Amino acid sequence: MAKPPLSLPPTLKDPLKVTLIIGSHVHSPLKIELFDLYVPASHPPPQHPDEASFHPLPVIQHTFRPDQKLPPTTISAAFSALVLAPWVVLLGLWAKISPRVPRLFSPSIVPFVATLTAFEVLLFWYWIELKLGQVLLYGAILAIPTVFAGKQALVSIGQQRLRQK
Structure with a gap:
């Protein structure tokens, strides 16, 4: 046997004594000492392929963008007027020609x-x-x-x- 299973602990100082005991409750048992057993250290348990994913991950530190800077009110008003200008022109011309829609x-x-x-x-x-x-x-x-x-x-x-x- 190359290496013992993980469930069998290794012998540290004294060997394990392996004894064969044959008997019953009526007769005195027969004890035969067979051998001394030295159990070497076993292999370390194999690492599971997914074991790395079961450890705690580092804490994610969120950094937030600074608040968006708004343009000055005058610029916003100027562009709003630019967007509304064609509608004002259209309504003004319609009022001038007074279209008939019978x-x-x-x-x-x-x-x-x-x-x-x-x-x-x-x-x-x-x-x-x-x-x-x-x-x-x-x-x-x-x-x-x-x-x-x-x-x-x-x-x-x-x-x-x-x-x-």
């Missing part, structure tokens, strides 16, 4: 305008709460009536133009 509230065009408004509400809802996948799903569902309402609106506008000629 067909906007006709029964064949109102469904199309309503579905376009629903798309705008959906985009606002996305900005507030929804996830992109939800917007794509709702947008795909909303696109079906929008296509049919848009086709109907274009047909009615075409018919009105043909009647005017």
Whole structure:
């Protein structure tokens, strides 16, 4: 035997005496000393391949970025004005020419305008709460009536133009 199992402790000073005892409760036992046994030290237990992952890891020290610096209020106001300027120009020009939209509230065009408004509400809802996948799903569902309402609106506008000629 090359090395004894780990469960058998090694002999440190005196050897182990191996004795054969044969007997019963009626007769006196027969004792035969067979030999002295020296048990060498056993192999160290093999290291489990995952043992390294079961030790405590070093503590992770988090470092947080400093707070983001906001630009001065004047710069924010200037860029806000730059974004809103085209809308102001558009509304000013519309007020100057006073566009007529007599067909906007006709029964064949109102469904199309309503579905376009629903798309705008959906985009606002996305900005507030929804996830992109939800917007794509709702947008795909909303696109079906929008296509049919848009086709109907274009047909009615075409018919009105043909009647005017």
